[in-house]
Amino acid sequence: MTRTGLLGGSFNPAHRGHRRATANAIRALGLDEVWWLVSPGNPLKPAEGMAPLPARIASARRAARRLPVRVTAIERELGTRYTIDTLRALLRRYPKRRFIWLMGADNLAQFHHWREWRSIARLVPIAVIARPGYDGDARAARAMGWLRRFVRPAAEATGWTRWRPPAIVFLPLPLDPTSATGIRAALPDWHHSDRYSFNPPPCRDGVTRRAIA
DSSP: OEEEEEEEEOOTTOOHHHHHHHHHHHHHHTOSEEEEEEOSOOTTSOSTTOOOHHHHHHHHHHHTTTSSEEEEOHHHHHTOOSHHHHHHHHHHHOTTEEEEEEEEHHHHTTGGGSTTHHHHHHHSOEEEEOOTTTHHHHHTOTTHHHHGGGEEOGGGGGGGGGOOSSOEEEEOOOOOOOOHHHHHHHOTTGGGSTTTOOOOSSOBOTTTOOBOO
16 A cells, blocks of 8 residues: 555645645655645635646745655546545545545635535544644644544554544644745746746646646
């Protein structure tokens, strides 16, 4: 079984915070690789201000260089917008992989708004990555009223493949203050900037190997 972390998001743009959190999660969980699931359209985020998918893919490819990360827009191929549907499809399509969902503490704070969030927790283990200013909100999140009984010790994180979901672990990783919101505030047209764009030919999906256009 290939131990695979799943980090979903808009990546609008991807940045060093994504990179550092992923590298630290790989070490803490003993992962073979991580898939960055670049969402075609996050149902919890407004479409206004969202850069085109190829630009977000390109920024993710640049941020993930030299890491065991596959940047993918597989949700576009699967036709899924919600995490629960994506997970069900991935589990069917890749039975020889063991998946763990990687979630920032800011996302846990509003996890109860996600479609069928309890079903998500029943499908795969969840690892929560610390985010500056969100630790208290995450642990007091409405969803934690149900998830609290399933918390696993961080010291046992490398054994997550033996956990039976629901299972959630809080990873005490180094914090990085970088945020996509801050980048967009300083550089609204970031996808036209050489600092974030990156599109070496051929640009193919890291999982499906299909051309991204």
